Amino acid sequence: MVISQNDIRTKFKAQGLKVTPQRAAIYKALAETTSHPTAEALFQQVAQDYPMMSPNTVYYTLSTLKEAGLVKEVNYWHDRSRFDANVTPHHHLICLDCRAIFDLEDHALNELQHKANVPKNFQVLSHQVEFYGYCASCQKAQRHQPSTSSRHSHVQSPRRKS
Numbered sequence: 001m002v003i004s005q006n007d008i009r010t011k012f013k014a015q016g017l018k019v020t021p022q023r024a025a026i027y028k029a030l031a032e033t034t035s036h037p038t039a040e041a042l043f044q045q046v047a048q049d050y051p052m053m054s055p056n057t058v059y060y061t062l063s064t065l066k067e068a069g070l071v072k073e074v075n076y077w078h079d080r081s082r083f084d085a086n087v088t089p090h091h092h093l094i095c096l097d098c099r100a101i102f103d104l105e106d107h108a109l110n111e112l113q114h115k116a117n118v119p120k121n122f123q124v125l126s127h128q129v130e131f132y133g134y135c136a137s138c139q140k141a142q143r144h145q146p147s148t149s150s151r152h153s154h155v156q157s158p159r160r161k162s
């Protein structure tokens, strides 16, 4: 989804954030992808238009945007955070092989927190549902035929991508 400079300015202003060209470029790049990129991937993309940009600027900007509630950090593998500019309630489909993360909008899942058996003394602010498995192209590569294989989808032990 293409986001205009005006939209960016409006969003930043609403959060009391100063709009700088670099900040706006980083936010725009993230808002226009659904790939949940790492900071590194985002840096490589933005650096094409902003050769003076440093990786640190990207890290720092992402944490500023995160504090402002404009982006979310998604961390399923503990080694490399991924970032998401979609801060409306949604859920994720996570490929354990290629590490693709797909958004899943599902109204029934959004309602879960009213139905789940959460202790009354726990104050729920939000929730997010994750589905682990293999994406269409990884299945097509036939690396993951449903079989008697002992490999189950434990996110704790995904195969490391080299």
Ligand SMILES: [Zn+2]
Pocket (backbone or CB within 6 Å): 095, 096, 097, 098, 099, 100, 134, 135, 136, 137, 138, 139
């Ligand atoms: Zn995959």
Ligand SMILES: [Zn+2]
Pocket (backbone or CB within 6 Å): 036, 084, 086, 090, 091, 092, 102, 103
């Ligand atoms: Zn997402």
